[in-house]
Amino acid sequence: MKFPQKHTLEQIATIISSEYIGDPNFPVLGMNEIHVVSPGDIVFVDHPKYYDKALQSAATIILINKNVDCPKGKALLISDDPFRDFNTLTKYFKPFEKANSLLSDTAKIGENTIIQPGSFVGNNVTIGNNCCIHANVSIYDNTVIGDNVTIHSGSVLGGDAFYYKKRPEGFDKLISGGRVVLEDNVDIGASCTIDKGVTGDTTIKKGTKIDNQVHIGHDTVIGEKCLIASQVGIAGCVVIEDEVTIWGQVGITSDVRIGTKAIISAQSGVSKSLGANKSYFGTPADDFRKKYKEIAAIRQVPELIEKLKKNE
Numbered sequence: 669m670k671f672p673q674k675h676t677l678e679q680i681a682t683i684i685s686s687e688y689i690g691d692p693n694f695p696v697l698g699m700n701e702i703h704v705v706s707p708g709d710i711v712f713v714d715h716p717k718y719y720d721k722a723l724q725s726a727a728t729i730i731l732i733n734k735n736v737d738c739p740k741g742k743a744l745l746i747s748d749d750p751f752r753d754f755n756t757l758t759k760y761f762k763p764f765e766k767a768n769s770l771l772s773d774t775a776k777i778g779e780n781t782i783i784q785p786g787s788f789v790g791n792n793v794t795i796g797n798n799c800c801i802h803a804n805v806s807i808y809d810n811t812v813i814g815d816n817v818t819i820h821s822g823s824v825l826g827g828d829a830f831y832y833k834k835r836p837e838g839f840d841k842l843i844s845g846g847r848v849v850l851e852d853n854v855d856i857g858a859s860c861t862i863d864k865g866v867t868g869d870t871t872i873k874k875g876t877k878i879d880n881q882v883h884i885g886h887d888t889v890i891g892e893k894c895l896i897a898s899q900v901g902i903a904g905c906v907v908i909e910d911e912v913t914i915w916g917q918v919g920i921t922s923d924v925r926i927g928t929k930a931i932i933s934a935q936s937g938v939s940k941s942l943g944a945n946k947s948y949f950g951t952p953a954d955d956f957r958k959k960y961k962e963i964a965a966i967r968q969v970p971e972l973i974e975k976l977k978k979n980e
Contacts, residue, residue, distance in 0.1 A: 669698050669699055669700060669758075669761065669762065669845050669846065669867040669868070670697055670698035671696070671697060671698050671699075671761055672761075674695050674696070674697055675695075675696045675697075676692060676693045676694065676695065676696065677690050677691065677692055677693070677694035677695075677696060677729065677743050677745070678692035678693070679696070680696050680710070680729070680745065680757070681745055683756065683757065683760055684731075684745070684747065684753040684756050684757060686731075686745050686746055686747045686753060687745075687746040688743065688744060688745050688746065689735070689738045689743060689744040689746065690729075690738060690742070690743025690744060691743065694728075694729070694743040695708060696708065696710060696729055697709065698710070698867075699711075699754070699757055699758070699761075699867055700727070700867045700868055701866050701867055701868065701887065701905075702718075702721065702722060702725050702727070703887070703905055703923075704865075704867070704868040704887065705725050705726045705727035706726050706727075707726060707727075707728050708728055708729075709726070709727045709728065709729065710727065710729040710730075710731055710745070710754075710757070711725055711727035711729070711730055711731065712730075712731040712732070712750040712751065712753070712754040713730065713731070713732050713733075713750060714732075714733050714749070714750040714751055716734075719732065719734070719736065723736070723739055723742075724739070727742075728741065728742045728743065729742065729743050729744070729745060730742065730743075730744050730745070731744075731745040731747055731750045731753060731754060732744055732745070732746065732747070732750060733746075733747055733748060733749065733750050734746075751833050751840065751842065752840075754842070755842065755843045758843045758844075758845040758867070759843060761845065762845035765790075765791045765809060767788070767790055767791065770786075770787065770788050770789070771783065771788075771789045772789055772790055772791045772792070772793065772809075774791050774792050774793075775789045775790070775791070775792070775793040775794070775795070776793070776794045776795070777789075777795050778795055778796040778797035778798070778799065778815065779797045779798070780797055780798045781795055781796070781797060781798065781799040781800070781801070782799070782800045782801065783795075783801045784800075784801060784802050784803040784805075784821075785803055786803045786804045787801050787802070787803060787804060787805040787806070787807070788805070788806045788807065789801075789807050790807060790808045790809040790810075790811070790826070791809040791810070792809055792810050793807050793808075793809065793810065793811045793812075793813075794811075794812045794813065795807075795813045795817075796813060796814045796815035796816070796817065796852070797815045797816070798815055798816045799813060799815070799816065799817045799818065799819075800817075800818045800819070801819050802818075802819060802820050802821045802858075803821050804821050804822055805819050805820075805821065805822070805823050805824075805825075806823075806824045806825070806826075807819075807825045807826060808824075808825060808826025808827065808848070808864065809826065810826070810847045810864075811825050811826050811847060811848045811849075811850075811864075812847060812848070812849045812850070813825075813850045814850060814851045814852035814853075814854070814874075815852045815853070816852055816853045817850055817852070817853070817854050817855070817856075818854075818855045818856070819855075819856040820856060820857050820858040820859075820860075820880070821858050821859075822858050822859040823856050823857070823858065823859060823860040823861070823862075824860075824861050824862070825848045825850075825856075825862045825864075826847070826848045826862070826863075826864045827861055827862075827863045827864065828841070828843075828844040828863065828864070828886075829842065829844045829846075829863050829864065829865070829866045829885070829886030829887070829904060830863065830885065830886070830904070831844075831866060831886065831904070842866060844863070844864050844865070844866050844886065845866070845867055846864045846865025846866055846867050846868050846869055846870065846886070846887065847864055847865060847868075847869045847870070848862050848863075848864050848865075848869070848870045848871075849869045849870070849871045849872070850871075850872050851871070851872065851873045851874040851892075852874050852875075853874055853875045854872050854873075854874070854875070854876050854877070854878075855876075855877045855878065856872075856878050857878055857879045857880035857881070857882065857898070858880045858881070859880055859881050860878060860880065860881065860882045860883070860884075861882075861883045861884070862883075862884045863883075863884065863885050863886040863904070864886060865886050865887040866886055866887060868887050869887070869889075870884060870885075870886055870887055870888055870889075871888075871889045871890065872884070872890045873889075873890060873891050873892040873894075873910075874892045874893070875892050875893040876890055876891070876892065876893060876894040876895075876896070877894070877895055877896070878896045879896060879897045879898040879900075879916075880898045881898050881899050882896055882897075882898065882899070882900045882901075882902075883900070883901045883902065884902045885902055885903045885904035885905070885906065885922065886904040886905070887904055887905045888902055888903075888904060888905060888906040888907070888908070889906075889907050889908065890902075890908045890912075891908055891909045891910035891911070891912065891928070892910045892911070893910060893911045894908060894910070894911060894912045894913070894914070895912075895913045895914070896913075896914045897914065897915045897916040897934070898916045898917075899916050899917045900914050900915075900916065900917065900918045900919075900920075901918075901919045901920065902920045903920060903921050903922035903923075904922045904923075905922050905923045906920055906921075906922060906923070906924055906925070906926070907924075907925040907926070908925075908926045909925070909926060909927055909928040909930075909944065910928050910929070911928060911929045912926050912927075912928070912929065912930050912931075912932075913930075913931045913932070914926075914932045915931075915932065915933055915934040915936075916934045916935070917934055917935045918932050918933075918934065918935065918936050918937075918938065918953075919936075919937050919938065920938040921938060921939050924938060924939075924940060924941045924942070925941045925942075926938070926941070926942050927941075927942060927943045927944025927945065927946075928944040928945065929944055929945045930942050930943070930944060930945070930946055930947075930948065931946075931947040931948065931956075932947075932948045932949075932953060933947065933948065933949040933950075933956065935951075936948060936949055936950055936951060936953040937950075937951030937952055937953060938952070938953045939951075939952040939953070940952065950962075950963075
């Protein structure tokens with residue numbers, strides 16, 4: 669998330685009432701999660717396990733819960749609760765805007781685009797030309813949709829990320845301030861759910877086709893000309909490269925990458941990154957032929973046990 673204008677380190681520290689280390693005029697351009705940060709961004713870290721990763725990331729402002737040595741060319745915001753203060757900044761720069769109608773006055777709708785009755789189009793949404801938004805679709809604030817896009821009934825674009833911190837009193841939610849971006853020629857089936865990014869974009873690239881009842885988690889990027897069949901569940905921060913095919917009821921864990929033209933068979937469970945130009949099957953998903961050889965071997969186990977008993 670980039671801020672509308674440049675701020676200073678001192679200004680940001682004032683918003684969250686924190687101490688800081690660095691030049692008061694140090695430039696702050698935005699805030700992001702660690703996998704999408706760039707110079708000028710704030711990143712937060714609240715666990716010693718991830719201190720070095722945050723301090724050595726591309727982010728130049730680190731919101732941290734310990735006074736540590738500040739890397740050269742960077743600045744620190746010292747907070748007793750970085751998670752809370754990251755939420756404070758999200759609410760400050762991306763406050764929730766109440767809707768006053770099914771079609772927001774600030775939405776931009778392209779030529780020849782059809783929006784069927786009962787659909788909701790939120791604040792600052794952009795929809796391109798020649799799109800068809802079927803009945804009872806919900807498109808949350810700031811979503812960007814390209815040309816020639818079809819979205820079928822009951823789908824929801826822009827729900828919050830499923831991202832919580834466990835506290836003694838319960839779960840504390842990380843507030844989502846990102847967007848959903850659909851590029852040109854994307855089709856979305858009925859009853860799909862696509863969560864917005866925490867601070868960045870959940871992106872579906874050109875020509876990708878998604879079947880009914882598919883869930884896509886926050887900050888995930890799906891490449892061009894992918895095919896994703898029904899009841900696939902994709903967690904947050906996944907990267908799916910171009911021309912990948914994912915058949916029904918596949919589950920994909922967070923922070924993995926699926927290589928170009930990979931094919932994942934139905935009911936597979938993806939727990940690690942998978943390479944390009946190969947077919948995968950099973951849980952955990954592995955090379956298609958290897959997995960079927962394993963299954964064939966397992967089927968021989970009862971026969972082998974019987975032979976051992978006879979030998980005894």
